[in-house]
Amino acid sequence: MKRFFVLIILLSSSCDYASGSYPHAEIYKFDITEDQLVNAVEKFKTQYPQYCVPNNLGLIDGRSKDIGDHWYHIWFYYKRENKLVYTWIRGNKLALISINDGLELGNWKSINKDFSTLENKEQKEMFESLILNEIKKNF
Numbered sequence: 001m002k003r004f005f006v007l008i009i010l011l012s013s014s015c016d017y018a019s020g021s022y023p024h025a026e027i028y029k030f031d032i033t034e035d036q037l038v039n040a041v042e043k044f045k046t047q048y049p050q051y052c053v054p055n056n057l058g059l060i061d062g063r064s065k066d067i068g069d070h071w072y073h074i075w076f077y078y079k080r081e082n083k084l085v086y087t088w089i090r091g092n093k094l095a096l097i098s099i100n101d102g103l104e105l106g107n108w109k110s111i112n113k114d115f116s117t118l119e120n121k122e123q124k125e126m127f128e129s130l131i132l133n134e135i136k137k138n139f
Helices: 002-013 034-047 117-136
Strands: 026-029 072-078 083-090 093-101 108-110
Touching: 026 117, 034 072, 034 083, 034 117, 072 117, 093 117
Parallel strands: none
Antiparallel strands: 026 093, 072 083, 083 093, 093 108
């Protein structure tokens, strides 16, 4: 019986107790439809093309061809900071998922997980002030 409890403690300590496909996402909920939210993001990207990801990276907004894809994926680019921002829309929710350092893919850090408390707060505030607040003006 003692071994059982030791095994449970070891297994539970190795988990971060987060579930789902994007367990650490910062979720923003709105009183509009998914289509209206997608249109607001598209309008933002037309108004502020400096936040669009360079075409050569192949990061294209939208749903993947996977039939089980429930998310409308969206990427932004902070040119001055040289950072990519990954977000998604599902229903009336927009989620901030991760930040990539530079244009070379593979340097992603998950929001609410991989940053220090201060860095995490700064990343969310930057997203909200540069991107989210402007998107909200479009609905």
